[in-house]
Amino acid sequence: MEQKSIQFFPEQASTIAHSVDGLYLYLVLVTAFFSILIATLIVIFAVKYRRRADTPTPKAVHGGLWLEITWSVIPLGLSMVMFAWGASIFFTESRPPADSMEIYVTGKQWMWKIQHMEGQREINELHIPVNRDIKLTMTSEDVIHDFYVPAFRTKSDVLPGRYTTEWFHATKTGAYHIFCAEYCGTKHSGMIGTVYVMEPQQFDAWLSGGGGTGTLAQKGEALFSQLGCVTCHQATADVKGRCPNLHGIWGRPQQLTTGASVTVDAGYVSESILNPSAKIVAGYENIMPTFSGLVTAEGVTELVEYVKSIGPAPGAPGSAPAPAAKGAPAAKGAPAAKAAPAATVKP
Amino acid sequence: METVATAVEREPRTYLNVDHTLKSWLLTEDHKRIGILYLIVITIFFAIGGLFAALIRIELTTPAGDLVESSVYNRLFTGHGIIMVFFFLIPSIPASLGNFLIPLMIGAKDVAFPKLNLLSWYLYVIGGSMALTAIIYGGIDTGWTFYVPFSTGYASGMVMLTLVGIFINGFSSILTGLNFMVTIHRMRAPGMTWFRLPLFIWSLYSTSLIQVLATPVVAVTLLLAALERGLHIGIFDPALGGDPVLFQHLFWFYSHPAVYIMILPAMGVTSEIISTFSKKEPFGYSFIALSSLAIAVFGFIVWGHHLFVSSQSVYAGMVFSILSYLVAIPSAIKVFNWVSTMYKGSVELTTPMLYGIGFIGLFTIGGLTGLFLASMGMDVHLTDTYFVIAHFHYIMVGGAIMGFMGGLHFWWPKITGKLYSETWARLSAIIIFLGFNLTFFPQFILGYMGMPRRYHVYAPEFQVFNVLSSAGASVLGLGYALPLVYFLWSIFFGKKAPANPWGATGLEWQIQSPPLPENFEITPVITEAPYHYAPSEEVVHVG
Structure with a gap:
């Protein structure tokens, strides 16, 4: 800069x-x-055909x-x-490489909140390692924003109520602008920040410094029990509860009462927390209350990471803290936010 | 206007001197007088919108926000956008020059529905007054695009009043379009076949088509936004169960074709001017005529190129991208045909001609830079930056306003019966051209460097080009102020204009200046093609 x-x-x-x-x-x-x-x-x-006194009417x-x-x-x-x-180019831009390092971004009037998987949080700053594919999963707490890094020539809108992604592969260490590129109100031009592209060793040092209180998934787990989700949603394999069991559902399709099917991803889990009656898994009642207003966008992100971490995630390497097993056989493929009898889930 | 009439009092009977009372103007059904009513109100809106732009440019000479606060700055660019788009550019050429000229050019006594025509003007004035009231008292900070959920749930100010004002104004636009279409279909003089219509009429016909078909969509969209804001009916706001991207689809379904509402009439004016001052029929008449229609039709299916970064599907994006390139081709055809019209012509660089060739140059740059934004990978970097601002100002200011100014200078002698000072007018045309480029060219560079639009405070490395741009804006402002002076001067002191000062072939030039209230003493019978400068047996074929 x-x-x-x-x-x-x-x-x-x-x-x-x-x-x-x-x-x-x-x-x-x-x-x-x-x-x-x-x-x-x-x-x-x-000049050549300028009208002179004796210019005759030109022919058509x-x-x-x-x-x-x-x-x-x-x-x-x-x-x-x-x-x-x-x-x-757009195809490349819209397909993040599979082994990208994931980071969550939440926009709100007028700041950028960043959450690293390891639990580090930052505001209006984004630290990343050089020469590594980085994938941002982004949402907004209020209006539409847009995460723009001119030095990376990429941007994407950040919408309330859904997740969008953006990825890049920084090639040069340094500090670069982050701009909000979608007009979002009074201090729109103040919704800016800096990307710090660091050498991998420096980045690792940065990441381990300034104590986090656990990974995103761990924070999500704490929230899961704090919000009482555990009273209805089982997280242990094969235990049937009032609401779908969350064990191993990440990335799998769920059959809905409407007959349609939905894949469990960040957008679906988030929707199930904030607007539970939108999609009901077949075989369950529409009984879950909304947690809109009770949990922040960052909290939702943590819960999403927790759900992702429960049980064997298909294809995802390192499916994180294995929940302590307990329980009985569950209906195959239970989805996100719905209830099941209490069960403490400790890694 | 009272004075206009007085000045020509002892002259033969004209539409201006038949009656001098204010009532005769405010209740007139004469399309020519209604055209002038529009011209007056349009000029007022242009001046207010321009004042907002001036304040914006002064603020942006330094990176810090030191002239006004952010909340005021946001109100300035919102006011500038709303006034210029909805209350200046869209009605500019069609409602003023179009109203005045359509019946004259097709050999009719008036438009098909004269009372409806007057109603359109009143709706425009009412809608415009409401929006202006909202903008001045309290202001509104949504941006002219009204993106949700910001506009429906978060924005302060008199959003509701503005939305209703634009909604009402939409009906003015729809009724004018409808009136023009019926007039062109039903009221052409005997012998005035479709392919004897002047190209200006073809462009206005295409424009009317868009006005009639697209305006209802934006009217409904803004009404839905108003309902969501006022009654919290969830349509667009995800917190209420709505979809914010749906708003963007609906909004651009109108607002992209609206660009063609602005540019097509200016293309029509340019076709007339280039032909007249080359003393030659337009090269490729039917290609120019039909390309207007092609633009109007294709213009409806490209709106998604505004949504490449809005989480639209990649495949939808590809379809919109390729269609956007297809709509560029008819514009390219027009440019090549205009230039070829000058080939082996008898070219006279009058004021209208300076505007005409200025239009071609600036529209070419505006159009070509649009190709950057239709290219998806490029657009991701450029969208919502100053590159977009520069691009659409090349189209709207460099294109639409150059066309409007060209048309005004071209037909001014017909409208007022007076001649303006050619020297001052040429000077102002040159000042506007230079000032325009100095204002907006640096913004292309700013955009590629990554300066986002709608930024009150910006990073210091962007200052140099912002200073250049602001300097250009003051030159441009001077250029726009000059015509106001010499046009007014011409009304009072200008030489009397002959019926056909340019030696043009159009029907409107064969009648007296200013025209009779009923336009033609007897209905003309058309026996020739519209641009019969040379005898038809002496045609040279190229290619």
């Missing part, structure tokens, strides 16, 4: 930034070519169809390159 003299480009600090700048160069060249062509023709025609000039086709097809061809190139 050290700025000297006049700049025309932001820092190029991610893998995506390189490809975006390449596309930008192509677009600038096409724009410059046609702008200069049109301007030159206008000037030449205005009719063009052939092929001329119209030519100047339609050439721009079309050039723009299809723009389309394909832009779409391919």
